Amino acid sequence: MKFLLYLGALTATLPSVLGSEDTSRKAIPACPPRPATPEEQERIFHAFTNEFYVQKNIPEAFDNYVWIDYIQHNPSIGQGRDAAVAALSKNPKVNNTIVHQTFTNNTGFVHHYEFTTPPIKIMDAYRMNGSCIVEHWDVIASLTLAEIDPTPLSS
Ligand SMILES: *[C@@H]1O[C@H](CO)[C@@H](O)[C@H](O)[C@H]1NC(C)=O
Numbered sequence: 099m100k101f102l103l104y105l106g107a108l109t110a111t112l113p114s115v116l117g118s119e120d121t122s123r124k125a126i127p128a129c130p131p132r133p134a135t136p137e138e139q140e141r142i143f144h145a146f147t148n149e150f151y152v153q154k155n156i157p158e159a160f161d162n163y164v165w166i167d168y169i170q171h172n173p174s175i176g177q178g179r180d181a182a183v184a185a186l187s188k189n190p191k192v193n194n195t196i197v198h199q200t201f202t203n204n205t206g207f208v209h210h211y212e213f214t215t216p217p218i219k220i221m222d223a224y225r226m227n228g229s230c231i232v233e234h235w236d237v238i239a240s241l242t243l244a245e246i247d248p249t250p251l252s253s
């Protein structure tokens with residue numbers, strides 16, 4: 099068990115150090131929480147957002163950085179990591195733009211536009227326990243209604 103915990107902790111930080119290719123990671127359990135400094139948390143969080151929102155490697159992003167039993171507050175997605183991967187994988191290669199992202203006090207925020215039909219804007223919030231993402235909230239709205247979004251699509 100200690101060996102597995104160590105491997106999980108190691109793979110949580112490896113991709114941001116070595117780049118995104120690690121052929122062994124699918125065989126390794128999802129990250130278990132371990133203590134991490136705020137700087138380390140922020141680095142891990144941005145490795146997750148890069149893997150998920152930019153590279154769009156959905157299973158890899160979640161297997162590496164999200165706890166298997168993570169708490170989901172989006173009512174249209176079931177609890178846990180695998181339900182999120184299943185839901186998100188239905189439309190994996192939509193064009194998108196990250197407008198803002200930040201990390202503070204164990205919580206990361208990503209404000210992004212997804213150019214689905216119709217396009218939507220989303221604010222995702224993720225809580226980390228040490229090294230590992232353990233909880234998610236989101237706010238989703240139409241990007242097209244002039245009444246609620248009178249500005250053009252620039253950030
Ligand atoms: C994403 O944008 C690129 C470049 O504008 C375009 O070629 C591609 O078809 C778009 N993909 C989707 C899924 O909309």
Ligand SMILES: *[C@@H]1O[C@H](CO)[C@@H](O)[C@H](O)[C@H]1NC(C)=O
Pocket residue numbers: 203204
């Ligand atoms: C940090 O977040 C916790 C909840 O996770 C909250 O209780 C606390 O007040 C927050 N601290 C700051 C400085 O915002």
Ligand SMILES: *[C@@H]1O[C@H](CO)[C@@H](O)[C@H](O)[C@H]1NC(C)=O
Pocket residue numbers: 131227228232
């Ligand atoms: C973080 O994870 C550890 C190990 O699973 C657990 O004991 C602890 O209660 C968790 N803390 C928070 C704030 O979620």
